[in-house]
Amino acid sequence: MSILDKLTALLPADQISTQADHLSVASHDESTLNAVSPLAIVWATSTAEIADIVHLCLEEKTPITTRGAGSALEGSTIPSANGIVLDVSRMTQVINFWPDDLQVRVQPGIIYDHLNEYLKREGLFFPPSPGGSGDVATIGGMISTNASGIYSVKYGGTREYVLELEVITGSGETLKIGNRAVKRSSGYNLVDLIAGSEGTLAIITAATIKVAGLPEGRLQSAFKFSTEVDAARAVSEICKYGLDLAAIEFLDRKVIEALNHLKNYGLEEVPALFLEFHGPQAVLDSNSALAASICEDLGGQVLKLADGQRPWEIRHHATDAVKLRRPGYTIVRNDVAFPISRLPEIVEYCHFLSGEHDLPIFTFGHVGLGLLHALILANRENVSEWQRALDVSDMIIKKTIECEGTISGEHGIGLGHKNLFELEHGRSVELMRRIKRQFDPHHILNPGKIFDM
Numbered sequence: 001m002s003i004l005d006k007l008t009a010l011l012p013a014d015q016i017s018t019q020a021d022h023l024s025v026a027s028h029d030e031s032t033l034n035a036v037s038p039l040a041i042v043w044a045t046s047t048a049e050i051a052d053i054v055h056l057c058l059e060e061k062t063p064i065t066t067r068g069a070g071s072a073l074e075g076s077t078i079p080s081a082n083g084i085v086l087d088v089s090r091m092t093q094v095i096n097f098w099p100d101d102l103q104v105r106v107q108p109g110i111i112y113d114h115l116n117e118y119l120k121r122e123g124l125f126f127p128p129s130p131g132g133s134g135d136v137a138t139i140g141g142m143i144s145t146n147a148s149g150i151y152s153v154k155y156g157g158t159r160e161y162v163l164e165l166e167v168i169t170g171s172g173e174t175l176k177i178g179n180r181a182v183k184r185s186s187g188y189n190l191v192d193l194i195a196g197s198e199g200t201l202a203i204i205t206a207a208t209i210k211v212a213g214l215p216e217g218r219l220q221s222a223f224k225f226s227t228e229v230d231a232a233r234a235v236s237e238i239c240k241y242g243l244d245l246a247a248i249e250f251l252d253r254k255v256i257e258a259l260n261h262l263k264n265y266g267l268e269e270v271p272a273l274f275l276e277f278h279g280p281q282a283v284l285d286s287n288s289a290l291a292a293s294i295c296e297d298l299g300g301q302v303l304k305l306a307d308g309q310r311p312w313e314i315r316h317h318a319t320d321a322v323k324l325r326r327p328g329y330t331i332v333r334n335d336v337a338f339p340i341s342r343l344p345e346i347v348e349y350c351h352f353l354s355g356e357h358d359l360p361i362f363t364f365g366h367v368g369l370g371l372l373h374a375l376i377l378a379n380r381e382n383v384s385e386w387q388r389a390l391d392v393s394d395m396i397i398k399k400t401i402e403c404e405g406t407i408s409g410e411h412g413i414g415l416g417h418k419n420l421f422e423l424e425h426g427r428s429v430e431l432m433r434r435i436k437r438q439f440d441p442h443h444i445l446n447p448g449k450i451f452d453m
């Protein structure tokens with residue numbers, strides 16, 4: 001019997017498909033990398049079912065790519081041609097909720113926004129919002145990519161919230177790792193190892209995560225600067241003052257231009273910082289006044305938004321706005337991260353490369369975390385221009401590594417940035433390979449992602 005026959009015998013008819021339209025959806029994520037059609041897609045509904053699927057795939061050495069919403073941006077959800085896609089998006093239950101402990105246990109397919117809707121009744125929320133994909137991204141996918149968002153400046157990324165996981169390894173073993181203690185000094189931290197491993201070590205079948213109290217109040221403000229470097233310099237200064245800063249986002253003038261073009265916002269086309277503070281009113285008032293005076297000392301001014309305009313609604317459209325700047329062109333993206341004091345140097349370098357290589361580069365991101373997206377627009381049909389854009393993206397990554405940073409602050413390595421992974425991690429990649437063999441001896445879990453074996 002082939003793997004397809006075995007899976008068909010195992011699963012109800014509505015949980016397996018080889019239909020072209022289903023395979024087409026399962027063949028890609030939100031990256032611009034080439035799609036790969038799998039042998040089949042299966043929709044799991046329980047841990048036991050996933051264990052059975054893994055055992056069958058082990059017998060046949062069939063690759064498994066686990067899929068939440070498929071919103072990943074670096075190809076980590078693109079399957080192998082000889083493999084299956086294990087879709088967990090039907091596993092959406094809240095298994096347990098302990099509001100007094102600020103903890104919740106969920107199935108992996110629950111969507112970020114849906115979880116927050118659920119938590120709201122107790123005045124709680126799960127903070128590491130993945131911004132523009134919060135309405136689709138699953139908690140399993142967020143853990144597997146260690147996703148973060150605008151509020152990660154104050155609250156941290158997804159990994160910081162994961163306490164306990166139920167996982168199935170590549171050898172078909174179901175394990176509970178971690179526990180509900182918030183602070184522990186008890187052996188190796190396997191939970192942190194799985195978080196960010198892009199489905200290459202184990203399949204997450206349940207997760208216990210911390211949540212946080214909704215802030216008493218929020219205040220948003222925006223500042224404009226005459227140059228990108230001035231705005232970038234202000235970030236480190238603002239962060240130094242111990243303000244209760246929940247978010248600090250940078251948008252260069254090209255991004256603001258693109259946003260005006262997309263939505264007619266009428267924003268002044270200058271580099272900007274968007275800030276949000278959390279806390280009681282007195283803290284909001286004093287913190288925002290202090291931030292304003294720091295920005296003014298550095299040549300910044302308050303950026304007035306029109307009535308009804310909200311900074312995060314505007315920021316939310318940044319990627320779409322860039323895409324529309326040159327219809328038919330494709331984005332070459334990266335999401336580098338580095339110590340915040342290096343932000344001015346990296347922003348300046350991106351803008352230098354843009355002029356030097358005659359390519360539009362748009363920079364923005366969660367800069368309070370030292371995280372910058374540099375999106376390059378290029379014509380994929382024009383082979384030399386496309387290659388130039390890929391080369392420029394690599395130059396930005398190399399510069400980041402020189403600045404003691406990382407290739408990816410939040411999107412992962414997937415297939416998109418494998419080529420430079422050894423440059424960042426050196427000989428420790430060999431140790432990672434050994435770890436992978438322990439979890440997945442037959443190399444069936446999302447093979448080819450992050451690094452080659």
Ligand SMILES: Cc1cc2nc3c(=O)[nH]c(=O)nc-3n(C[C@H](O)[C@H](O)[C@H](O)COP(=O)(O)OP(=O)(O)OC[C@H]3O[C@@H](n4cnc5c(N)ncnc54)[C@H](O)[C@@H]3O)c2cc1C
Pocket residue numbers: 029030065066067068069070071072073076077088108129130131132133136137138139140141142143144145146147148149150197198199200202203204205319410411446
């Ligand atoms: C418009 C837009 C905006 C975005 N903004 C952000 C942002 O601000 N911050 C950010 O961090 N990301 C962002 N992303 C990227 C993406 O949304 C996140 O990486 C998200 O966490 C992926 O969730 P998902 O459910 O779509 O995962 P998928 O794409 O389905 O999977 C991602 C990876 O996790 C693995 N995986 C999924 N579920 C499991 C599981 N149960 N067990 C083991 N492995 C699993 C997959 O195999 C794959 O390797 C954005 C994407 C888009 C399209």
